[in-house]
Amino acid sequence: MALLELVQQSVIHTSTTPPSRRLRPLRTTPALRAMVRETEINARDFIYPLFVRHGTGRNEIHSMPGIFQLSVAEAVREAESAASLGIPAVILFGIPAEKDPIGLENFADNGIVQQAIRAIKREIPEMVVITDVCMCEYTDHGHCGVINTNNHSSLPEGYVLNDPTLDVIARAALSHAEAGADIVAPSGMIDGMVGTIRTALDYANFEHIPILSYAVKYASAFYGPFREAAESPPKFGDRKTHQMDPANVREALCETAMDVAEGADMLMVKPALPYLDVLYRVRQAYPEMPLVAYNVSGEYSMVKAAAANGWLDECKVVLETLTGIKRAGADLMITYHAKEAARWLNG
Ligand code: PBG
Numbered sequence: 001m002a003l004l005e006l007v008q009q010s011v012i013h014t015s016t017t018p019p020s021r022r023l024r025p026l027r028t029t030p031a032l033r034a035m036v037r038e039t040e041i042n043a044r045d046f047i048y049p050l051f052v053r054h055g056t057g058r059n060e061i062h063s064m065p066g067i068f069q070l071s072v073a074e075a076v077r078e079a080e081s082a083a084s085l086g087i088p089a090v091i092l093f094g095i096p097a098e099k100d101p102i103g104l105e106n107f108a109d110n111g112i113v114q115q116a117i118r119a120i121k122r123e124i125p126e127m128v129v130i131t132d133v134c135m136c137e138y139t140d141h142g143h144c145g146v147i148n149t150n151n152h153s154s155l156p157e158g159y160v161l162n163d164p165t166l167d168v169i170a171r172a173a174l175s176h177a178e179a180g181a182d183i184v185a186p187s188g189m190i191d192g193m194v195g196t197i198r199t200a201l202d203y204a205n206f207e208h209i210p211i212l213s214y215a216v217k218y219a220s221a222f223y224g225p226f227r228e229a230a231e232s233p234p235k236f237g238d239r240k241t242h243q244m245d246p247a248n249v250r251e252a253l254c255e256t257a258m259d260v261a262e263g264a265d266m267l268m269v270k271p272a273l274p275y276l277d278v279l280y281r282v283r284q285a286y287p288e289m290p291l292v293a294y295n296v297s298g299e300y301s302m303v304k305a306a307a308a309n310g311w312l313d314e315c316k317v318v319l320e321t322l323t324g325i326k327r328a329g330a331d332l333m334i335t336y337h338a339k340e341a342a343r344w345l346n347g
Pocket of ligand 1: 132133134135136187188222223224225226239295296297298
């Protein structure tokens with residue numbers, strides 16, 4: 001007798017014992033599934049990245065469809081449309097007019113990021129403006145710090161010098177705060193960056209400005225498209241002497257411990273998807289700290305490329321991804337999909 005007939009005649013059913021526990025009943029209808037849903041994502045969880053440059057208009061970043069380098073006026077428009085979708089925050093990356101060894105425009109009063117902060121805060125005061133504090137977009141060598149050019153030093157030529165870099169990024173953070181940034185986010189993985197910035201801000205009466213530390217940032221190939229967007233690839237070498245080795249997780253807990261001790265107000269793990277275990281470990285170790293995950297450029301571009309080929313349902317994949325990142329422990333997610341995801345959620 002064919003198996004189907006056996007089933008229809010309940011032969012198999014009557015000859016087997018029913019399961020002692022059933023988990024499917026609560027999955028029967030959309031309403032039941034919604035009642036027992038453990039993790040819910042919302043536009044309030046999103047931080048939207050904006051790339052700002054001099055000039056007018058906008059140009060699309062080849063490797064990141066839907067993401068643009070924006071003039072200040074266009075950045076305001078993007079921030080307005082994010083706000084109208086319920087997204088509470090943007091994070092700004094600046095592309096300077098000129099690059100030099102220490103990235104002077106990073107702390108220039110009329111630098112591109114400073115202009116964008118003022119314009120966004122003027123037009124949309126409730127929008128939380130976060131600034132990425134790093135040197136790589138501003139330096140002619142594309143590195144995140146002051147480079148060792150002194151051949152007499154015992155350090156290798158081209159090494160990113162730690163302590164001289166602290167002074168420069170503290171100036172940048174201070175300049176962003178002076179322009180009206182709500183949160184500063186050092187991203188260079190330079191030892192002591194949080195403490196140095198905290199001291200500089202406090203000394204200048206910016207004790208109320210929080211620091212979101214890119215506490216656990218890996219030396220990741222997933223930043224590829226961002227480096228096109230921010231025009232920030234290193235001209236030589238890589239970032240492995242400051243960003244973390246993808247193989248390590250215990251070290252991630254050292255990084256977070258250090259930043260918490262130095263006064264970080266919020267922590268970040270970056271990238272998100274290959275590091276969900278790291279996110280989970282940091283969440284467990286610091287249940288009291290607000291935790292952000294950066295769903296980075298490469299993670300965005302992969303989904304866009306697959307969707308453009310009709311290989312994936314973009315909406316479903318993005319919402320599933322963001323739910324997974326939140327379930328692993330993130331309170332907030334920096335994502336290039338923020339506006340689209342907010343639209344899909346508001347549905
Ligand atoms: C450094 C910075 C980078 C990213 C955010 N801040 C690039 C890097 O470390 O090389 C990458 C973000 C992304 O890939 O979306 N300023």
